[in-house]
Structures are given as structure tokens and as C-alpha cells.
Amino acid sequence: MKKVKLLFGVHMHQPVDNFGDAVDKAIELCYAPFFATMRNYPDFKFAVHSSGWLLNEIKTKHPKIFQDMEYLTKKGSIEWVGAGYYEPVLSAISSKDRRAQMNKLSSYLKKNLKSAPRGAWLTERVWESSIVPDLAACGLEYVVVDDYHFLSSGFDNSAMDGYYESEEGGEKIALFPISAALRYALPFFSVERSIEAILNCAKSDNSAAIIFDDMEKFGLWPKTHEWVYEKKWLERFVEAVLADERITTMHYKEYLHTNRSKGLAYLNNTSYFEMGEWSLKSHQNLALESLKKSVGDEYFKKEGVALIKGGIWKNFFIKYRESNHIHKRMMHHSLHQERLKKDALESLYKLQTNDVLWHGVFGGLYLPNLRDNAYSYLLEIEASLAKEKPAFSFFDIDKDGYEELKVLTKNLSLVFSSKYGAQLIEFGSLEKLFNWQNTLMRRHEAYHEKILHPTPKIYKENSGEDEIATIHNDEVAINENFKDELIYDWHPKYSFIDHICSDEFSFDSFKRASFNEVGDFANQPFEFDEEKMTFRREGGVYLDKKYDTSLTKKYGFGKSSISLDLSTVSDFTHKLHYGMEFNFHFAHPHKVLINSQALGNGVVLTDIESIVLKDDYTQKSLKISLNKKCTVYAYILNTLSQNESGFELTAQQISLLFSIPFLSSLDLTISLEVCDV
Template sequence: MAVHNHQPVGNFEEVLEKAYQESYLPFIEVLQSHPQIKVSLHYSGVLYDWLEKTHPDLLERVAKMVVLGQIEPLTGAYYEPILPFIPDSDKIGQIESFSLRLQERFGRRPRGMWLAERVWEPDLPKPLAQAGIDYTFIDDIHFKAAGLREEELLGYYLTEEEGYLLKLFPISRKLRYLIPFAPKVQEVIDYLRSLATPSGERLIVLGDDGEKFGLWPETYEWVYQNGWLNDFFTALEENRDWIRMWSSEEWMRENESLGRVYLPTSAYQEMAEWALPAKSIPLYEELITRFKNGGELEWFEGFLRGGFHRNFLVKYPEANLMHKRMLRVSEKIARLSDEHGGLLMDEAKRLLYQAQCNCAYWHGIFGGLYLPHLRRAVYNRLIEAELITDELSHTKAHWLDKEIADFDRDGNPEILIDSPVINLYLAPHRGGSLFELDCRKRGLNLLDVLTRREEGYHREIPSLKEEETQLETKSIHERIKTKEENLEECLIFDRYHRASLIDHFLPPQTTLREFSQLEYEELGDFISEPYAHTMNREGNSFSVVLVRTGKVKIQGVDLPLLLKKRLKLVEGEALVEIGYELLNLSSMPIEALFGFEFNLSPQIRGGEGPGESKDIDLLKMEDKESGLRVYFRLEQPGSLWQFPIFTVSQSEKGFERILQANNLFFHWHISFRPNELWKTNLTIEIANAYSF
């Protein structure tokens, strides 16, 4: 029995305390009252550090149970990254640093580890073995995808990469769904009885999240108040004449492996489904249902594979941007590690490792990427880690670095500008948009937002009733979901990536409601099309000029228009000066609403709130959590539409509406003749960028 406990980097203190009171503490209390029950126990480094700080007595109890042989501690990558997502050096560094922590606490270095999200790729045995790992646990579906049958998974296997060996224990999906959700404990015992042999040479493994024992919806009452877990442990003890609890290391000492196996890339079955494009999920579910209804799923499920976990980085461009930001910081740290050691580099690595926590990089039944506070935590650690490396790399107090590189690995170059005060990243090929603006001393990305996109589960929402209930406790993968009132109204899916400095031309009669509901006509072709760019350094300042000759549709005719936007940064200043020029290249007049759109992180709010403001030349926005203030100053007073961007996503509690961005659309009613030039300027000032 392997139990994995984890909380994301950046999660709320009250959530961790609730998890402790309703899951982590009562589980150990029940386990301690049944000394014959053995568990391989994993706390992620995130959770371990929190427990050590707030509830060290729990770790002391665990340590005593380790000495008694009841608990076998498992290590893992310290901050629970999906290992294939991070460089090998970081894999090894995370595992070794956490193994050392556990060795200090428990007096022994763990040989087994928990693999985050049980995501497997065939090259993992090498870095794991190099980090001192002897064995791990992964889902039975991985083995079935390699052609093995259910009855062949009652033990452990060997695998290797370049001769580096690793032992693999298959996790039973059947047990994951039975424990602790079987209506009667006897149902689990009967299933175990069906597998038993007189010789007792079979091993079946339960490996799953510890939060299912009390923290998942409705499980606290079921598992503890109704006594399911205590009854289950009692039943195991009462049947000890034919059921024996083993630690992993005990089993390996007394039993040989079932052989060698090479497994394909895989994750647990539900995650493989979530990684699919939204439009493919109903097809996959229909396929699974057909085999299930035909009684053939057990035979063929290993070959009915879903998507590939790395495609979360395709499905969610925001996850990809964080991921590539993480790789960039990791590369900087790796380059500097030989030249600069000591506490500063150790701190940079720690921050990088924290930013590699998997939760914000994907989305499934839990909120994940959809939770703004998790994304915020990732960016915070990345920005702070990179600031350490950049300060070590520069001797001057004030500097500006520029780089043109394919940052997001889409085949097109981005413009990356760094200073000690701010980072500014532009995508010329995507509407000349601004996709990251960091206040470095605050560790804050002002443009950390999420685009509204269709999810496979959105089709379920119209058919649900508010606050539906059920009579029995089920796995979160099987529960009937609940929903807030009027969620259907929030099912709006964006036509373009929600970045900033997005240039719009709209019909003059367009309203705020039409714009916010995506019920308007876009007259221009500037939103997502490429802009040419040039860069210039002038003394202590640096400028980027983005230019596009596009078209504006007026009365059904495409009219040529040149749009130029110039961004200027000055060394040592938390200031961005932005100038716009529009030139009518046609022989006809152009009349339209022209404006540029900003999408600010959901924690940044201000102005008069949602609605329309006219003749505005100054807007103050503030991040309440950090105290950061941002001022938008317009040289030419204009109108402002301001509205929230909400997504609808699923979580373990059901469907929920989440604020993902605050949209600002500064605009003007322009009417200019052939060859006429229209100009305006905007200044963005971060007022207290240097304060902590």
C-alpha cells in the first residue's frame, strides 16, 4: 500500500490546514492503531516542509512508525515536478535534495520514490538510478499498453535505460476505485480473495493520493466518521492467515522480479484523457463506453490509449509559456553554477525547483492551470530565481539586455527585454502582442492570464441541475458534478490568445457588451497577424518598433492602413513608453473605433471597476496582495471599457467560475482622410517597483 500526499506550491494556508485536519492527521492516527498494517508513505517536499514548520509532531509520529517497520518512507522529486518536463540535472538535483532531507529525519536514505502523476517515459530509469532510486510505482495501464495482462501484474518488473536498472511496481486501478469507495469493505476483501493462491506468491499494490482519505468531497465523513478506513484495516488484520502486508523492500528481498519490461510513454488513464484536445475527448469517451458496455474493456483497455501528457503544453499555450520560462531560468542557473557557488545559487536553485511543481502546468479534475494563485506562485519563483542569476551576471547597477529567440518553441522569434526592474516579452508574429511584463523586485508577472477555451466537459453543464447530490461516496472521477447558477452565460471562448497590446478596429456603433461577449465584428487584420520589427539602442534607452501594413474593412472594402507601435524602455526605470501611429494608405476615409487591449492578472484591479469610462487620461490599478501600483497615462484622452474575464472549469468539487483576467480596452473614435496620420501615446508606470 503506497500513499502519496501533496499540496501545490502557492496553495492557501487554510487549504493545507484543512488537509492536515481532515486527511493527513486522521490517517496516521488510524494507521497507528493498526500496527500490522504497513504503508509506503510519501509526502512531497512542499508538504513535508509545511508539516515540519506547522505540525512537526506528525513527522515525529511517522518517524517512530518508520523505526517500528510500519511505514516505509518514499522519496521523490522535492517539489513534485512531472519529471519528463524538466532537465535531467534538475530531476537528479530535486530527488537527491529531498532524499537527503528524509535521511536526516528518518536515519535512512529511501530507495523508493513516488513518481509525480505517475507520468512515465522510457528514458527515466537512467536519471532515477543516478539519483539513487531503486524502485517506483506506476499504473497498471502502463503495463497493459505493453501487452501484459491483469494476471501478469501481481509482482514487480525490471526495466532499464542504457543499462541503468529500475524496479517497477504496477498499481492496481481496480483497487484505486474500490478503496475507499466500495460501499462495503467486504467487497475489497472478496476481490483480494479472488486473486489469492495457496502459495501466496502474488502481490497487489494500491498506490494513490492520500487526500482521498478525508479531503476529497464527502470522504471525511465516509472514511473516518463512518469508520470505513478503520473497518478496512481491521478486515485485513482479521484475514491475515491469507493476506499479508508487505513493504516494497521486504517483497523484493524475498521475491524475484516477474521479468524485464519496456513500457511506452504513458500516464494514468484519466490524465491521458485530459491531455486530448477538447473536441477529441467525446470520441475517446464514446470508444471507452462502447467497450465497457460490450463487456470487453478489461481485455482491450491497454490499447485504448488517450493523449500524450506533453500535449498539455499544446492544449494550453499559457502552460507552455511558463514551461519555456522555466527552461530558460534552468539554463541560466546551469551556466552560472560552475562560476558562482554559495548561498545565492542555492537559493536560485530552490526557487527554480519550486517553480517546477507540476500542478500549474496542466488541468484535469483538479483546478491546476485554471487556478490563478498557482500560476502566480510559479511566476514568482521563476522571476526571483532569474533575478539572482542576472544580478550575478552583471556588474553595473542599471542595464538592459535584449534577445531575439524562439522563446515558446513555435518556430517564430520573440523579443525578450530584461532589466533589473522589469522584463518585457513581445510576440511580433502574433499581432505584435505583449505576453509578459514582470515587476522583477516583486516577482510578479502583470500579464499572467488565461484564455477562455472550450473544454471537453463543458458539454455536460447545460444538463446539470444546481447542487445535485448523491447517496454514496464515489471517486472524484465518478462523482456527479455540481454547478453554480448561470454558468452557461460564462461559456464564451476566445478567438485569440488573451495577451496585451492587441490592436482592434471595430464598427463605430460597437458597444461594451458586444465587445466583452465577443459579439462584435473585427474590421482589421491586426490581432493575430505578423508585425515587422526593428530595435534601436539610444544611450541608456532601448526601443522596439513594430510595424504592420494591414487592412481595415470599411463598407465591405478592404482599405490599406499602416500601424506602427513603438515601445521604449530606459535603464533603471519601471516605465514603458508606447507610441501609436496610424496612417491611412487608401484613397478613401476610414472611420472606426480603434483601440488596444490589455489583459491584466486577475489580482490587479482598479479604476471604476467594470463598465465604461469616457475622456480618461489616467488609470490606476493595484495588486492588493503585493501592494504594487500600475498607472496607465494617455496623452490623448480616450474611452475605456473594463470588464472581467471568467472561465468555467471543473474541480474536485464540481464546475466553478474563476476570474482569469481584468480586461482594459482603451479606444478612440477615429475618422481620418486618405494619407492622414493619427497618433497617440501611452505610458505604463509601475510606481513602487523597488519596494518589497
């Protein structure tokens, strides 16, 4: 009789400082019932990884769950698995920070659960061999990755029933391949089919059936709480495993030390297949999906998996410049962390939390609260460095070949981009730890095609009690009204954006980004004169031909204000329309008042020289004043993104346009001031 060693592991994580109700929901539906159930079966050995922040939240606010964890640990049921304390993607932070984060979690586990981890969970299973020396230096002997990591690197699917050895610079690490078949089976299949899936992993006696997956699948994902707990799937599954003499549960570290490896392995820089898809630009994502379908499922699984693949995780920094800005601001402080005090260093580690930096079937970057949290940690660092007098520096923050002007006043952290129109790309309050420039542009995403070009639904026969759908194959309801929300921006949505239009702007043309732009200033580089502190572009107005046009922007700074002297001169002598665009992020955009009016579906103000945006969240107002009367258009900008529950319309920011007609030349003085409400 062929026997199999079941290496069962679960990973639990919530974004650092996530909404309290979101954490409470996960506690109630998933974490609490999971450990309460497993407490009844201490003979079932399994592995657990939890991000340090979540584990401490449970210990502090939900001691009963932590007591269950302690009990199962003392009984020898749980093997605790390490990683970065605040759940960073290890390959996306420095070696020094990797070691600090992993040691921090290991120390927490040793102190609070008397358990020293020997293995590591890789956040989002992002593998790069450069992390191996740091894993080894932290005393970690193995990591878990997907079997896809191996298959996409040319390994055979029949040899995924054990672990492999790898090395980098002579430092070695063991690699356990997680079974995709088990990830899609547990807990979605019936207990009987789940047992069958485990046994099918055994290629020889004492083979390993390897599963390490999100605990949130056991109660938090749609439909799973009823399935796993109310219908007692987990209870029946554990009992069935313990009763089956063909299956022995075992800890990863135990299997590692009692079984030889299956050989040497070098893996691609990769994550799971879906992550590779998501990291691509939308047209590439669709092309990859089409290619995979064209070769057929059988060929893909047998041969194509090693040849057909998406991008790497770090592509998200290319796909989303907003993500890249957060990451590179973090990396700059990481490289100069010797100047940071203890609290600021802790803020740096929190800033390395992965969730805000990417987007797939989960909200990630599209969730404003996650970006708000990230910027609050960044601004905590900046506040620790601020002085009475403004500090100026001009260097390439984003690592894209173009310098940014960074200004740190007593109350504000500001960044201006030379690549994108001398625009304000960071507008952070050191007092409120809030970035009003935490904006997001509207992009085409591959999943928008489900709305733009819906295909007829194919209804599958109900499988009854045998299985439930996962979020990867569950039907998603399509709201036809979403089509009207699919508007795509042709330039980043920052502030102090210069538009020159041949026709008069309208509310609709501004909202839909469809006005007839004839200038080349809104998304093009400016030169910066450090001595004069002036941005300038020698550009053009394009109508029947190019008309040489220059635009100069000179910023000034107070403790809580920005001033701008702007001058533009064009060889085109007929009437044009200049528009200055601002985009400001607010925690509650629908509650913001503009000149005491609610924005509702948008507002148009005429003959205006100043506006005041009153923010209930920060209890601050943003006041914009001009030296000329203008027309102001304002609306709440929404993005349409996908999450585990379907499609979600999210208010990201308030977009404003100040429109002024001019002939040949225009001089403006503009101020942006932060005031108390």
C-alpha cells in the same frame, strides 16, 4: 489456501506555498487522523511518499504528525518512497534537475527519518523511459505506475500481480503496476468488499495486490473524512487485513528483493487514462469519450485499452500557451543555471512544481494563486540577474518557432511576443515578485458540455453503508446561470493588443468578444527589427476586399515603465474604430479601483486620456496614459472550470479596451507605468 502480499502505499502532496488554510484543512481532515490511526497498528506495513515541501511543513508546523511518522518508521511500518523534492513531473525537467530534485528528497528522508528510499513515486504517474538512467543514478530501484500503463502497452490484465523489469540505455528499473480496481475500491467500498478486491488481485500464491494512491482520498476528498475516520473505515480495514491469514502486508522493496520479476516491459509514454483525456483539446476529448462508449466497456477493457487512448502529458504545453510559457521560462533558466546563486537555484526547483502546468478534474492552471506562486519563483530568479541598465534579448523562449523580446529593467521583467501581435505577455514586478500579465484566456473545455447540453440525471439506488462516491462518479450540481459565463476568446488575453473594428465597440461586444473585427493584427505575427527595436506588420483590413494596412509599434523602457509609439496606415479611407486591449491580473481583482471607482459588473469611461488601476495586494498602481481622448471599457474576466467539488467561477483578470475612431491613419503615444499607491 491462496495467499496475497498487500503492497499498500499512499502519496501526499500540496502545491508548494499553497494557501495556508488549504494545507491546514488537509492536515486536519486527512494527514493528522491518518497517521494517528496507523500509529495504533505498527504491524501493518505500508509505503509513504510525500513531497519534500509538504513533509517539511509538517515537521516544522505540525510536530505531532511528524512524531507519528517517526514512530511508524522506527517500528518498521513505513517504507519511505522518493521522487522530486518539489513534486515536478520528472520527464518535464532536465536530467540534471531530475537528479538534483530526487537527491534532495532522499537526503531529507535520510537526515530527518533515517530512511533511504529505494523506490520512487512518479508525479501524476507520468512515465517516459528517458527518466530511467536518472532514477538509477539516484540509487532508486523501482517506480510505481498504473496498471493502465501496462494495459495500454498491450499487456494482459491477468498479469498485473507482480513487478516487471525495464531499461533505458542499459540502466534498469523495476515497474510495479498499481491496480485500478483497488484505486477505485479503497477507501470507497465497505471493508468486506475492499478485502474481497484485494484477494481478487491474487492470480497465484504469493501474488501482489498493489495499491499506491493519493492519501487525500482518505479524508480530504468530499464525504471521505466522515467515512474514513468518523465511521472508522480505516481502523476497521487495517484490523481486518491484519486478522486475515490470507493477506500479508509487505514493503515494496521487500517484495522486490524476495520475488522474481514477471519479465521485461517497455511502456508507452503515458499517464493514467483520464490524464490522457484531459491533455487533449476539448473536441478530441469529447470524441475519445464517445469512441470509448461506442465500443462498450467490456471490449474496451479486453482489447480497446491498448488501442484507444488520449494524448501525452506534455500536450498540456500545446493546449495551454500560458502553461507552456511558464514551463519554457523555467527551462531556459535551467539550461543556464550555472549563473544562478543558491537561492535562485532553489527558486528554479520550486518553479518546477507540477500543479500549475496542467488541468483536469483539479483546478491546476485555472487557479490564479498557483500561477502567482510560479511567477514569484520565476521573478526571484530574474531579480537575481537584474542590473541598473535594461538588458535586451530576442530569442525563441516558447520553442514555437517565433522569437520573443525579453527586457529586464531594474524593476521589471518583460516579455513581448512576435507571434501574437507584438503584445506584452509578461509584466513582472521584481520588487513585488508579482506578474500583472499572469492572465488566462477563456477556452471551451469538454466538461462545459455538461452545462451547454445537460443530460437527464440517472439516480442510482443508494448503496447505504456499502460504499461512497468518488469524485469521478459523484453527481455534480449544475447552475443554470453558468451558461451565460461560457464565453470563448479567439485570441490570447495579453496586453497592447491591436483591434480594428468596422463598428463602434460596446461594453457587451467587448466582454463577449463578439465585435466585428476587420483587422488581422490581434493574433497574427509581427516582424521585429532588432536594430530599431521596432515591431511591424504589413496586414490588412477586410471588408468588401482586403485593404492593405500596416501597423508599427516601437516600445521604450524606463525602470518601472513602458512607452509605446504606435502608427497605423490603411488604404481604407472610411471611418474605422481602433481598440487597444489590456488584460491585467490582480490577486484581488474585485478590490481593484479604476480611477477611484469599483469595477462591479463593469465600467465605461468616456473622454479619457488616462486611467489608474489601484492594487491593494501589491500596493502599486498601474497608470495607462494616451495622447488622445478615448472611451474605456473595463470588466472582470471570469473563467468557468471544473474541480473536485464541481464547477467554479474564477476571476482571472481585468480586461480593458481603449477605443478611438480614425480615418485611414492613426498615431498614438501610450505609456504604462508602475507607481506607488
